[in-house]
Amino acid sequence: MMRALLAAALLAAGATAPVDTVRYNFDGPAPLTDVSGHGHDLSPVSRHGGAFKLVTRDKGKALVFPPPCRAEPCPRIALRAPTTTDLNPGVRPLRYGASVRLAADQTTKGENIMQKGYSASGSQYKLQIDGLAGRPSCVLVDDRRREIHAAISSVGVADDRWHTLECRRDGGRLTILVDGVPRGRATLPADLSVSNRLPFSIGGKGSYPDNDQFQGMLDEVWVGIG
Template sequence: MRLSLVAGCALVLGLAAVMPAAASTAGPAAVAVRYTFDGPSPLAEASGRGLDLSPVSRYGGAFTTVAHNGGRALAFPPPCKNEPCPRIALRAVATELNPGRRQIRYGAAVRLAADETTKGENVLQKGYSARGSQYKLQIDGLAGRPSCVFVDDSDPLIHTAVSSVGVADNRWHTLECRRSGPHVTILVDGVPRGRTTIPAGLSVHNRLPFSIGGKGSFADNDQFQGILDEVWVEIG
């Protein structure tokens, strides 16, 4: 059966009225950044976004570069028991690394010895739990168990997905945090090792810098004490 031209146009217009436009479903552009610590400038951001890192340090805190996987990695200050201890963090001012409520994945390659563990070492973070919102990858306790942390913009409750295995064995491990809706998963060497549930509407959006290796250079900065490589964040 053939439709008349008028009837055919009416059918097309009717379908257009009930079908959503492609633009209406588009969310914010995806964001991906990566720090390889290779090249002439080890603190340059590798994906071309210009989000290069700048060090903040105190008491002689510094990093050194070491060979890893055909490139370089960053070694942070070793354990220190007598204050004042050297402290350093690497920062980028990057509001585009605020995921809001969107899906986010982030991670790093780490090498940490058994004598380099503390009650808390920060691998990477955006924001502070005590001042607004946050997402973070940390390694905690003598067992060196990694975990993923999320804190909402308007609720100070800390949500943590803790790995069932430690990584403080002086070998390289890849760590990854994944947030998808109400679920946060921690992966160690590509294997899911822990999970937690967070509010589906939890949002992370703050004006604080993105930091690697510690919160800053102050006394309680959760200094990372091992070696880091391949730090990355993907949003959206």
């Protein structure tokens, strides 16, 4: 009951642009530093030679993840921030996004841009790119109910151009925006809560097989809560 009342109060207050809880621009001498100033710096976890590269983008840098691999063992890498309650939105408004560049031959069944938590246990928010069409989607899973709520974009982004992706959760609505334009929506319980003790990850779930490895370029990853 208390969780539902809190969700209703937040919805009634209206959505405002949140202050960054975490942001990575991958620039400067320490590219995995959280430039929001909140200290959620990233560390790589890798296997079979998995590594990221830095390339020039505009006046800064972007990350390049390993290319598609068709025969195991494949190089795998994810970037992780330590577990913290700061990145648990609970029932509060939530926005998160990234800039991505993905070619048509870099798509797979599923590629994780970012996530905190898992859909099978403990709750989750996630931004991913799915299938050969390269359609991005936003996912939320409650910490008590296992139903997966996904806002799937009506357009793909696997055209070897840069695109900005954003997920917005406001009460009972989840929206995905591509280049600032809403491209998909999903309804969800207003009291859906994401709260877990798992690390925040970029580029994959981890370094193990079936880690949903991201395989393109990534820049400007951020999360705003509240």
